[in-house]
Amino acid sequence: MSVNQPQPQRVHEEFDFNDADVVFSSSDNVLFRLHRKNLELLGEIFPGGEFSADGEVVHLQEPSKRRKRLDDLGHVTLADVAEAAEKYRMYTAMDACEMRLEAILPVSPSLVLAHALKHNIPKLINASARQMCLWNVQNVFRGRVPNEYVVPWGEYHTCCQEILFDKLTNFVESHLNASKYDENDQACAITSAYWFTKKLRSRPTPVFTSIQDRLFWNESLREHTELTPTCPYIPTAEAVSEGGPETCWIHYEIFDFLMGCIREVNGLSFTSFIEQDRKRTMPMDWY
Ligand SMILES: [Zn+2]
Numbered sequence: 001m002s003v004n005q006p007q008p009q010r011v012h013e014e015f016d017f018n019d020a021d022v023v024f025s026s027s028d029n030v031l032f033r034l035h036r037k038n039l040e041l042l043g044e045i046f047p048g049g050e051f052s053a054d055g056e057v058v059h060l061q062e063p064s065k066r067r068k069r070l071d072d073l074g075h076v077t078l079a080d081v082a083e084a085a086e087k088y089r090m091y092t093a094m095d096a097c098e099m100r101l102e103a104i105l106p107v108s109p110s111l112v113l114a115h116a117l118k119h120n121i122p123k124l125i126n127a128s129a130r131q132m133c134l135w136n137v138q139n140v141f142r143g144r145v146p147n148e149y150v151v152p153w154g155e156y157h158t159c160c161q162e163i164l165f166d167k168l169t170n171f172v173e174s175h176l177n178a179s180k181y182d183e184n185d186q187a188c189a190i191t192s193a194y195w196f197t198k199k200l201r202s203r204p205t206p207v208f209t210s211i212q213d214r215l216f217w218n219e220s221l222r223e224h225t226e227l228t229p230t231c232p233y234i235p236t237a238e239a240v241s242e243g244g245p246e247t248c249w250i251h252y253e254i255f256d257f258l259m260g261c262i263r264e265v266n267g268l269s270f271t272s273f274i275e276q277d278r279k280r281t282m283p284m285d286w287y
Contacts, residue, residue: 038084114144129270
């Protein structure tokens with residue numbers, strides 16, 4: 001890596017790292033004090049002239065080096081690359097990283113949330129927060145997510161829990177208390193809610209997509225079948241193949257209700273909770 005240094009006028013205020021191990025300057029004599037490690041990482045993935053400044057090029061890699069693909073990176077490394085791309089305002093790299101971060105959302109939502117919060121990318125903030133809406137504070141803030149978001153997270157999390165669990169509990173209770181339902185119906189209502197509340201809550205860090213996908217329906221149906229042998233509506237394999245009812249109507253009704261709750265959570269955005277929190281903590285004369 002070679003750097004030519006013209007007479008420096010000033011150091012760029014955002015790119016002035018005390019422990020910088022590489023310095024380069026722009027055509028208007030602004031110094032950038034950067035980390036070689038980040039440049040190399042970026043250069044491996046996005047080789048090219050993105051660091052050229054008026055004829056001065058910082059060469060980031062040997063030409064023979066094989067180019068790494070973003071898809072091949074581990075998620076933590078990807079987050080580091082995305083961070084470096086933001087730091088050095090490499091727009092092509094930033095876009096590519098954002099797309100890749102979006103793809104790893106269901107697996108590593110907290111890494112994505114931390115990055116999105118730091119660089120204010122609302123689309124990724126909301127999508128990753130939604131993935132983690134069942135996570136408690138300990139799990140969300142164990143990683144890179146900054147502690148300043150604890151309060152809005154607590155409020156968002158509580159709101160999602162209320163929609164997903166408390167409303168469902170009320171709905172099931174209404175089934176239990178209505179006189180038109182017999183004991184079989186009540187058993188169906190309880191077991192249908194059981195899978196969701198017990199099973200999902202007992203998973204350490206369930207992601208939101210796990211309750212939206214087809215597995216959710218199949219698992220809940222199996223649970224219903226196992227725990228409610230008295231259910232008169234449990235379909236046989238033949239009935240299903242003949243296009244008959246998939247399951248009992250109470251199970252279906254509760255499942256349908258749940259899907260409504262899931263849509264409601266989908267409609268919430270963590271950014272609005274952050275906004276609310278900011279307004280509240282602002283001094284009065286800011287209004
Ligand atoms: Zn049933």
